[in-house]
Amino acid sequence: MSEALLQVRGLTRDYRLIKKREGVSGGLIDLVRPRRELLRAVDDVSFEIPAGEMVGYIGANGAGKSTTLKMLTGILTPTSGEVTVGGLVPWRERVQYTRHIGAVFGQRTQLWWDLAVVESFRLLQKIYEVDEQTYQRQMGIFDDLLDIGDYLHQPVRKLSLGQRMRCDLAAALLHRPRVLFLDEPTIGLDVVAKENVRQFLREIRERDGVTIILTTHDIGDIEQLCRRVIIIDKGRVHFDGELEDLRRRVGQKVRLTVDLRDTATSAELAATTGDLPVRWTSGEGRRHQAEFNRSEVPGAEVIKRLVNGAHVLDLSLAEQPIEEVVRDIYRQQGRPTP
């Protein structure tokens, strides 16, 4: 096996913050002698990603995801540590390096706001020196997979969020980059648009073998796209491995919400599920909540018992949000791995 395309070793980034004092007198003191504090946003992060892999880089807000991504794209210089992508150091050889990468930063568009979409693509063609033949072929692929042909001649400001995101993805891939960085690519999209984006990413990866690193809050993105996940919390890597492995460690927790016709106590509901490993967490009156683990008990079994035992009007199942998965990982390990 040849060396990995993307290599990160001991990556660390500190921010200097000014800590404000309280009140008027505090404000005056701040003017003369500000209290500076060092915040370590990314702390000794190391990993390797071989060419063609799709990796989910996940963590709660403020965990250090975006900071890492900024260093990988060459926008931010680290305090210490090394990154090489295909032999280049992102922040040192920025112009060289950025020719080979594409990036989509969630809500921030890289299309020219006041101009028709196609003007932005023509500009990108010039920026990356994409020859006409490749340009036409790529645009054909994007139209097939993303249906962007219909609004190429509309100004960007008139597009819906979903349409804009599709254009942004196409814009990031026009020059056939080797690495694609995605920061929250499905944020704010409806179910259909999300599915479109995911389908597109899968196909483009198979077609071009592009290496994809994405951050997300959406567990669906990860389940459908990534075999491998890296979990970061408080700037440190807490998990780096197969998604399956992660599932095995924390299980598949599901939260169940039931609405009843008549009021009931938690104890009464607990009686209906009986010996099943279901934990009734909260609720009184008509609405109750429970948690169980799909690896221990199938959802259908829980629901069957419940419907038989109580007059259920409505119920819903929710996957455990990614923040809680991260918290569980943290709790299991107790302390971050050195």
Added chain:
Amino acid sequence: MSETTTSRLAPWRRSAAGSVGLYSYFVRLAFLKFLAYRLRYYTGVVSYTIFVTGHYYIYSALFASAVADSPDGLVGGLTLPEMITYVAVSWIGRSFYFNNIARELSRQIQEGEIAVLLIKPFHVQTVMMFEAIGESGFRLLMFTLPIMVVIVPLFRIQGPPEPMLYLWTFVSFCLALVIYSQFNFLLGCLAFGMKNIQGVMRAKMVSMDFLTGVVVPFTFFPLWFQHLMDWLPFQYVSYIPVTIYLGKHQGPDLARVLLVQLAWSVALFVAGRFVWQRSVRNVIVQGG
């Protein structure tokens, strides 16, 4: 494909033809962008005419009262018709070289939009320079020319003493555009280090027209101030191009001021590149 399986990124450099294509495309895009907002400039024609009219009456009154004490009929080294021409040409020039790079750049830095530009394989400073050229191209056609059509006959503005000075004045205003945008670029870079740059922007808005000589010609100021301005780039934005038009620089002196202007353009561009690269290395792009 073998290209996608190697773990090395191929070396890449934009060709010279590619650079010309790219940067001229930015000129074109900026032109189109401002064309979309052209209505805004029609009101500009009215307000510039009002500025010049105001100055016309102020200086007429000033000359009427001051000319009695000055046997040669000069006030601040200029005759009244020269003075009116000075005002008109400096505003006409301003309609051409003006841009808002400082505000635009500082906004992009503070809102984190700069990240989108930093992940592109080009020099942000060069791109902004060419966008400024595109903007000024638009202004020349849709703003400067209409203003000239209104102001020149209205105030019976005289031509320069020699026809060649039309050309040199235009060249000088083009260099003024470089100086003005590069100074703005440097000012915008301050946003990397400052949390709030609105105050600086306001101070710039107020002082710029004063320092460049648009509001009052330098000859009205005390000598020490004129000497101080000799060491700064501001007078090359407006005072020098306008005095070229008035024929105040002849022969070798004309060559000299144009060369100094060129030197300032280059110096500010180099300074911009230096400051930009240093700032980016220490950059903290705000927000996600």
